Amino acid sequence: MKKKVFMLCLLIFALMASCASAHECSFGSWRVKRQPTCTTPGIKFKYCVSCDHWEQADIRKLPHAVDNWTITREPTCVQEGGKQGMCSTCNSLIRYRIEKIEHAWSETVVVKEPTCTSHGTGEQTCSGCGRKKTVNIPKLGHDMGETVVKKEATCKAKGSGEQTCSRCGRTAQVSIARLEHEWNEGTVTKEPQGKTKGTREVECLLCGEKRTERFFHEGTLYEDMKPCEEVIRMQEMLRDLDFYRGSIRSGTFGNQTAKAVQRFQEAHDLPGTGVADPATLDKIVSEWERATGKTHVDTLDAEEMENAPEAIPAEEG
Numbered sequence: 001m002k003k004k005v006f007m008l009c010l011l012i013f014a015l016m017a018s019c020a021s022a023h024e025c026s027f028g029s030w031r032v033k034r035q036p037t038c039t040t041p042g043i044k045f046k047y048c049v050s051c052d053h054w055e056q057a058d059i060r061k062l063p064h065a066v067d068n069w070t071i072t073r074e075p076t077c078v079q080e081g082g083k084q085g086m087c088s089t090c091n092s093l094i095r096y097r098i099e100k101i102e103h104a105w106s107e108t109v110v111v112k113e114p115t116c117t118s119h120g121t122g123e124q125t126c127s128g129c130g131r132k133k134t135v136n137i138p139k140l141g142h143d144m145g146e147t148v149v150k151k152e153a154t155c156k157a158k159g160s161g162e163q164t165c166s167r168c169g170r171t172a173q174v175s176i177a178r179l180e181h182e183w184n185e186g187t188v189t190k191e192p193q194g195k196t197k198g199t200r201e202v203e204c205l206l207c208g209e210k211r212t213e214r215f216f217h218e219g220t221l222y223e224d225m226k227p228c229e230e231v232i233r234m235q236e237m238l239r240d241l242d243f244y245r246g247s248i249r250s251g252t253f254g255n256q257t258a259k260a261v262q263r264f265q266e267a268h269d270l271p272g273t274g275v276a277d278p279a280t281l282d283k284i285v286s287e288w289e290r291a292t293g294k295t296h297v298d299t300l301d302a303e304e305m306e307n308a309p310e311a312i313p314a315e316e317g
């Protein structure tokens with residue numbers, strides 16, 4: 001029982017203590033009591049909004065108002081200078097120091113030449129005071145020459161070679177990247193059929209490796225192919241012909257584009273595969289030209305025309 005009373009007293013005491021220290025002063029903004037001058041700092045006060053606490057702080061002195069400085073001593077690289085002038089506010093003679101100037105270092109004179117692998121040293125002299133200092137000259141690094149091939153790279157394995165430093169003769173072994181296979185045109189084993197890619201056997205011209213490839217004929221546009229300019233051109237024409245309403249910006253051939261191609265094919269007696277084979281693309285172009293009265297310019301043809309050399313005008317005779 002006694003223990004319980006003791007605990008209760010302890011709790012009440014703790015609560016009272018926390019009440020007393022709970023007030024954290026909340027000050028209003030600073031109020032200037034005395035303005036600063038160039039000889040005396042100013043004073044400012046702020047007061048707590050809910051008790052009688054206050055705080056005081058100095059306001060930094062103003063700089064002297066000197067209009068004309070006289071240099072009493074020019075600074076050098078070893079000694080500070082000085083200047084003086086009258087303050088028009090307090091009428092005193094004000095003396096200030098002028099900081100030392102930087103040493104004027106000369107160009108580096110080489111003391112020890114750097115090599116491929118170690119730093120050199122040099123010396124610089126101040127033209128003002130004659131002081132000297134030692135400076136580091138960075139190491140040069142090796143000057144490796146062209147790679148001399150020791151083992152040619154193939155499309156099966158990396159090659160290797162050697163490089164030699166023209167200064168110190170140090171050699172380093174380098175690896176030569178593996179070559180890419182160079183596939184030939186291949187032999188078609190199955191022609192592409194509608195939505196289904198064909199297959200062909202191709203052979204590497206360098207190593208003779210054989211591989212089976214799945215393919216659509218050159219110029220065919222199909223779902224999930226790499227986004228390209230040709231897809232954008234086709235989507236624009238299908239949009240103009242009212243078969244496509246999807247996005248055009250990215251050049252992605254997605255499901256919506258496939259459906260638009262299929263609708264176009266079905267409307268023009270072509271097999272509705274959704275794959276834009278050359279026959280379908282020709283039909284899209286001719287339908288578009290007929291509907292719009294414009295001429296379709298193939299992106300590739302347009303690039304070739306831009307890169308073609310300009311005709312040289314015949315000289316007048």
Ligand SMILES: [Zn+2]
Pocket residue numbers: 023024025026048049050051052053
């Ligand atoms: Zn307070």
Ligand SMILES: [Zn+2]
Pocket residue numbers: 038039063064065087088089090091092
């Ligand atoms: Zn003054």
Ligand SMILES: [Zn+2]
Pocket residue numbers: 077078102103104126127128129130131
């Ligand atoms: Zn100096």
Ligand SMILES: [Zn+2]
Pocket residue numbers: 116141142143165166167168169170
């Ligand atoms: Zn070297």
Ligand SMILES: [Zn+2]
Pocket residue numbers: 155156180181182204205206207208209
């Ligand atoms: Zn190969």
